[in-house]
Amino acid sequence: MENDNTLRRLKTVEGHLRGVIRMVEEDTYCIDVIRQIQAIEGALNKVSSIILEDHLNSCVITAIQGSDKKERERVLKEITEVFEMSAKV
Amino acid sequence: MENDNTLRRLKTVEGHLRGVIRMVEEDTYCIDVIRQIQAIEGALNKVSSIILEDHLNSCVITAIQGSDKKERERVLKEITEVFEMSAKV
Amino acid sequence: MENDNTLRRLKTVEGHLRGVIRMVEEDTYCIDVIRQIQAIEGALNKVSSIILEDHLNSCVITAIQGSDKKERERVLKEITEVFEMSAKV
Amino acid sequence: MENDNTLRRLKTVEGHLRGVIRMVEEDTYCIDVIRQIQAIEGALNKVSSIILEDHLNSCVITAIQGSDKKERERVLKEITEVFEMSAKV
Structure with a gap:
């Protein structure tokens, strides 16, 4: 996992x-709180995307190029x- | 693409x-309209998931097992x- | 309901x-289909917002200024x- | 604001x-991290809903029943x- 970037972002969150x-x-004021919560959710979405991108470029490639069909199916599912x-x- | 299932769902939508x-x-009544629009969005999300699942099990596997590194990166991106x-x- | 704008948008969708x-x-290509479905969902979200805005400025104001407490609670819920x-x- | 419930939930998050x-x-494992992030987002959505509900039942009612048209419009917007x-x- 591209740990440093992910960790830094999570600590900012x-x-x-x-x-x-x-x-x-x-x-x-309530609405200001809601807006900040929505900003946090946006930041969390970004973290998830970064983790997914890294996952695709490591585990997923390994699984798909590997010979274990079950593992490949699991990873794609x-x-x-x-x-x-x-x-x- | 698993066309039949996807097409059937899109026509229902x-x-x-x-x-x-x-x-x-x-x-x-406005709220009832909004609820129906939200139901449509839920159905569209489901269609997207089905298309993605099919895509992962065809194009993505082909690209990752292929020798074209650029194509692989494009597909994962x-x-x-x-x-x-x-x-x- | 601000029918004309809403209707026009829904027909575009x-x-x-x-x-x-x-x-x-x-x-x-699957990914292009998914992107178009996501564009549709974005457009539907916009329609829902327009309907909600109109609803707030009509039914909700009427209910809150009215004397029926139950109706007011229902509308806010x-x-x-x-x-x-x-x-x- | 219904502070206690909101605060308790935010501290859990x-x-x-x-x-x-x-x-x-x-x-x-990346996917397990993503799932936990999604669970956090679900919890944050719930907090936002609770804050909004409370806001509707306090500030919004006050604004709509008040005589300041500008304030009413602002709150609904x-x-x-x-x-x-x-x-x-």
């Missing part, structure tokens, strides 16, 4: 989330599953 | 959409792109 | 969807429901 | 996010905006 918690504690879920969150 | 148009023409977009629509 | 059906019939669903489709 | 950071540090954005994240 963590800081952002802590800011949102503070906003709620300080009774910030997972891609469809996270794609399907990504539309729902 | 077309019928559903025509129903929504009729609802708007007949001044149906596309997966990340539609994944990223799926979170946005 | 219908034409777009018919184009996608043709693409599938003609065995267009619906907004939360379509908001919650919009994240899932 | 914070713990969840910290778990995901640990997963990345420990090189957990915001609802449409977060609704539109919710489909994009």
Whole structure:
């Protein structure tokens, strides 16, 4: 996994989330809180895309070029599953 | 492409959409129209997943097992792109 | 409901969807089909927003300024429901 | 704002996010990380809905029953905006 970039982004999201918690504690205007939560979700989507891209370029290539048909099917099924879920969150 | 299943689903969506148009023409309650539009979007997500699954099990396997590195990269990049977009629509 | 704008947009979506059906019939490249489906979903989201905006400025105002507490609660509950669903489709 | 419930949920999300950071540090399988990120996004959507529901039942009612037309328009416009954005994240 391209760990450094992913980790850095997740830690930024963590800081952002802590800011949102503070906003709620300080009774910030609801809509501003919702907007910040939506910004966090956008950042998380980006992290997921980066992880997926890395996954495709490592595990997926290995599995598809390998001789284990079951493993190949499993790996491809997972891609469809996270794609399907990504539309729902 | 697993055409038959995809086509059947898209034609169902077309019928559903025509129903929504009729609802708007007949001044149906706004929230009920929005709910039907959301149902259509759910059905479209499902169609996209089916097309992607089929794509992974055909073009993607062929590209990854092939010798053209550029083609392989292109095909994997596309997966990340539609994944990223799926979170946005 | 601001019918004309909504209807026009929905009919554009219908034409777009018919184009996608043709693409599938003609065995267009899977990823291009998925991208067109995502474009349709984006257009449907826009239609939902327009309908919601109109709904807020008519029914919701009437209900909230009215004396029927139950009706007011119902109308507000619906907004939360379509908001919650919009994240899932 | 219904602070307690919202705060409790956000702190749970914070713990969840910290778990995901640990997963990345420990090189957990990519797809499992993506799934956890998607679970976090689902939880954040739920928090947004709760905040919106509370907002509708307080600020929005006050604004709509008030005499300031500009304020009323502003408050309703915001609802449409977060609704539109919710489909994009």
